[in-house]
Every structure is written in structure tokens, then in C-alpha cells.
Amino acid sequence: xxxxxxxxxxxxxxxxxxxxxxxxxxxxxxxxxxxxxxxxxxxxxxxxxxxxxxxxxxxxxxxxxxxxxxxxxxxxxxxxxxxxxxxxxxxxxxxxxxxxxxxxxxxxxxxxxxxxx
Numbered sequence: 001x002x003x004x005x006x007x008x009x010x011x012x013x014x015x016x017x018x019x020x021x022x023x024x025x026x027x028x029x030x031x032x033x034x035x036x037x038x039x040x041x042x043x044x045x046x047x048x049x050x051x052x053x054x055x056x057x058x059x060x061x062x063x064x065x066x067x068x069x070x071x072x073x074x075x076x077x078x079x080x081x082x083x084x085x086x087x088x089x090x091x092x093x094x095x096x097x098x099x100x101x102x103x104x105x106x107x108x109x110x111x112x113x114x115x116x117x
Contacts, residue, residue, distance in 0.1 A: 008032060010063045034060050073102040 006029045011018065013034045018024055035057050044050040074080045080098055085091065104111070 010060055010067070012064065013037065032060055032063075034064070069106070070099060070102045073105050074098045077105055078102070 009027075009029045010032045011034065013036045015031075015033045016036065018033060019031045035053070040054065040057055043054055045054050078098055078101065083091065086094075
């Protein structure tokens with residue numbers, strides 16, 4: 001991952017304890033790591049605190065889903081699963097192009113509706 005000016009990082013439950021890792025100590029971003037599924041199931045949602053924690057986990061999941069969808073499009077629609085090293089400039093240009101195509105792919109219905117009136 002690259003961290004330049006990100007203020008917040010949203011991660012799934014596999015990143016538990018990431019803020020304590022040595023390689024992430026110099027990162028100033030705020031970590032928002034999802035709760036483990038078993039812990040979330042064990043929450044007592046009838047209490048105010050349990051309901052708030054569950055709602056917080058839903059918000060984290062919504063944010064992560066918006067970010068992960070373009071990666072799914074690139075992998076499934078465009079077959080970009082293995083990276084070939086061609087130099088940083090070429091790989092970066094390729095990824096930028098794929099993400100631009102991914103945006104078009106996700107907006108295709110709206111674009112086609114505009115054509116058909």
C-alpha cells in the first residue's frame with residue numbers, strides 16, 4: 001500500500017493489529033479495521049452500545065465495498081489477475097487505464113440511457 005496524504009485507512013478483519021506493526025509505525029493515517037465476524041455476531045444488539053458498534057461495522061463495510069468494486073471489475077471483466085513487471089511507468093499507466101475503463105464499465109448503463117433518451 002502507498003500512503004501519501006490519506007487520513008483514514010479502512011481494512012477488513014485480516015488487518016487486526018496493523019497499527020502495532022513495526023512497518024506501519026510511521027504512517028499517520030487513522031486505521032479503521034473491521035471487527036472479526038465472531039465478535040460481531042456475539043454483540044448484544046439490544047443494548048445501546050452493541051447497536052452502535054454494529055452500526056459502526058456496517059459503515060466500515062460500506063466504505064470498503066465502494067473501494068473494492070473497481071478491483072473486482074479489473075480482475076473479472078478485464079482479466080488483470082497477474083502483474084507482469086514492465087517498469088514502474090508502464091505498470092502505472094496500465095493500471096490508470098484499467099481503472100478508467102473500470103469507471104466506464106460501472107457507469108455503462110447510465111451512459112447508454114443517455115444515448116437512447
